[in-house]
Amino acid sequence: MTEHDLVRELVEKNSSKIVLIVADGLGGLPMQPGGKTELETAATPNLDRLAAVGTSGSSVPVLPGITPGSGPGHLGLFGYDPLEFKIGRGALEATGIGFELGPHDVAARGNFCTLDSAGLISDRRAGRIPSEESFAVVEKLQAVKIPGVETFVKPVKEHRFVVVFRAAGLDGRVADTDPQAVGVAPLDPQPLAPAAQKTADVAKEFVRQARAILADEPKANGLTLRGFAAKPALPSYEELYGLRAAAIAVYPMYKGLAQLVGMTLVGKAQSLAEQIDQLAKSWNDFDFFFLHFKYTDSTGEDGAFDQKVKRIEELDAIIPRIEALKPDVLIVTGDHSTPSKLKSHSWHPVPTLLVADTCRPDGLEKFSERNCLRGGFGIFPAKHLMLLAMAHAQRFGKYGA
């Protein structure tokens, strides 16, 4: 019996409210041996008070030693095994710019490149043309028309863009056209399965028209396509957990990830305070709230230890406003660690805290990486967090008599 089958069998509905706060990249490292992490350095009186009554643990996003991107990091927190459920790169890129993929879409990542007079690639990134220039080129590509297919071309950054084909019968199993070398021509889109022949043909026609439109561009006169992918088949929160789930996020990537599991995007909050305003406003309409806080990750990526400490303190300060809503289950965690020392995502377990009336005390008095190792949840796979959330919300029946 799979874990999801078990969940479906046990789900019961009630009026409980679950709040999941994802402080992106929350986990950290000391800058020097013997030092403290960002979270250990931050003054977090509210989180510490909750740690004393709740249960802590260290969540492992994918497997020990595996550093996740935002996609697998969030899928794990949402209860989807990130090794089983994968978001193709084109689908994640589209999601990341806020493009809502439909069931008949196939998305691919595009790169502008420079072709010489013989049609061979002389620069795989078109001289990394500035975004403004690239955006203008993307605008020209809106003229591509393929009969029976809706085509969307959206800029990302510099030489990067996304193309989405929408039509019945498309399939993401198409090979990359980037030969990963200069001095050779871009490859033709090739189907990797018979069912993807139509998609390959559509992509080929897109490339043909685009090449004609871009013929006179000084740098971006060619393009390659990579990571073809349809919208991943993820059971929705409603179908799996019986939860009406709302996502309150500022950045498109996290809104997109939430939409992929069927959460409803609510509000247009641009700050943490506005996110809490929205939480209060939507309180009666949903059972589950995913609240994403970006800046613990971006400061970590910048290597800005002190800034990350401040962002953690900012999050701590807002906790009483969430408590005032009286959630039945309140979770604070991250989708992965982003230690300022490494200036990047990392594989280290993520400090996690769950507060509910049904928590068994684990004797901790502070929310920190060191304490979370000794917490009542131990070191656990992130994909099990939703099982604990559902249990503490008393939304699971008993397994077996």
Added chain:
Amino acid sequence: MTEHDLVRELVEKNSSKIVLIVADGLGGLPMQPGGKTELETAATPNLDRLAAVGTSGSSVPVLPGITPGSGPGHLGLFGYDPLEFKIGRGALEATGIGFELGPHDVAARGNFCTLDSAGLISDRRAGRIPSEESFAVVEKLQAVKIPGVETFVKPVKEHRFVVVFRAAGLDGRVADTDPQAVGVAPLDPQPLAPAAQKTADVAKEFVRQARAILADEPKANGLTLRGFAAKPALPSYEELYGLRAAAIAVYPMYKGLAQLVGMTLVGKAQSLAEQIDQLAKSWNDFDFFFLHFKYTDSTGEDGAFDQKVKRIEELDAIIPRIEALKPDVLIVTGDHSTPSKLKSHSWHPVPTLLVADTCRPDGLEKFSERNCLRGGFGIFPAKHLMLLAMAHAQRFGKYGA
């Protein structure tokens, strides 16, 4: 290689003795924030002394957040993955009343119901008739005779009973006949697989004869059947572990679960003291002893915190009598938690203690939920407990050269 294949490959025999004490529903919760659990409140000088020399841990019965019934709870402790090995509801109900299922049996749960003059259900539970009345009706059903099939009808409680069909070629895949509604007729037994056609036919004939016999009953003039199930195919303790295993339990359910894995029921003990008498008496005849203590669960189910504390102290007081037998491995654990605060089974990990000469000290001096989190076994799946028992009994060879 499955875990059971590994076990079979490594098993070696010796003269060691293993005692597994299952204090049903042992784990608990504080009634108030900042308080102690039942186990933390109890005076347990013997268990604390053993915790100092043994190894502790927190066992997870099924998965984090999943609350097990007695069936999956015990299967896990016995070393059978409760998500892989399932006991069908009819088989568990028969087991729970002490009916020993054979290899050719299919059991179903029966409900008496009230039918109106048109044969439609007017009360799905026959007015919850008292057990005495129900027992008399069950007695009448002994008159059912189906050629080539042995039929057993046994009372459970109030409107509930068990029916077991015994014949070659039966199969549990038959749909429930309870329409889960009033104003409609009971459903006919339908096979859910071609191999279950015979069983469905037998059940139909049983219902036909029963309806005739019950026609004049004022309330229990109809019946529905649910949870058809054959005896689960579980490898026996002897086959899997090479252990001659004895079960010393007071209640039918736990005797039945032990029988399903091939343990031998010994004695007719009615109290913990008598169970220990029996343990001593059977000491030379078996390698493994499962001793079940019910009252830590029943007091928890009643929400009787102080009574549960007393029952834990009762168990502690008897420990020296078990130690006097000099078991090579002594384990004290539970099949799940039953916090008095929740008045029900719960998903919280179960405090577990193993004592053997081969234990590595983990620095704990008391047996409690909080300490067990920091124990040498950490937080571990219950299904792995038997691996540890076998290892500490030095009944496993080395894996690989």
